[in-house]
Amino acid sequence: MLNASNRAFRIARRERRTGNLPEVLVWRELRKRPGGLKFRRQHPLGEVVLDFVCLERRAAIEIDGLAHDRGDRPLRDLNRDASLQSRGFAVLRIPAAFVLKDLNAAIGGIVAFCLKQPPLHHQPAAGGPPPRSGEVF
Structure with a gap:
């Protein structure tokens, strides 16, 4: 189950209304479902808010500005990535400048x-799922 705190929901809601230019540009393209993938923007997960996430592939995408290179942010990002990976998410970080x-x-x-x-859910075998108990074909 993917739960989030009330604080994370509030932050996500605020971030969806604001957003910086690189995130807006990326969202403009991701909402078109490239590659047949569905993305969510500013998705709350636990105590964090992910910039973008593809839930069916358990992929988190973070757009990092210059602030992510300063102070304790690199260590915080490493800890956050490890936490997400322990929950089954792969993390891709892209510099905003890129x-x-x-x-x-x-x-x-x-x-x-x-x-x-x-994928989170696999396709059934070529012949479909096996018959239920009591069904005869």
Whole structure:
């Protein structure tokens, strides 16, 4: 189950209304469902809010500005990534400068990363699921 705190819900709601330019540009493309994938924006998970997430592939995408290179942020990001990985999520971090420089490459990288992750639910076998108890074919 994917639960989130009330605080995370409030932050996510606020971030959806504001948002910075790189995130807005990425969302404009991800909402078109590239590669047939569905993404969510500013998704609360536990105590954190993910910039973007593809739940069917358990992939979290973070757009990192310059603040992520300063102070204790690199260590906090490592701890956050480890926490997400322990919950079954793969994490992709993309610098905001890269998004602004080449949006198409950033979107292509996100889609490729997500498609490499195994799907949460597997397709049934070619003949379909086995018959239920008592069914005769």
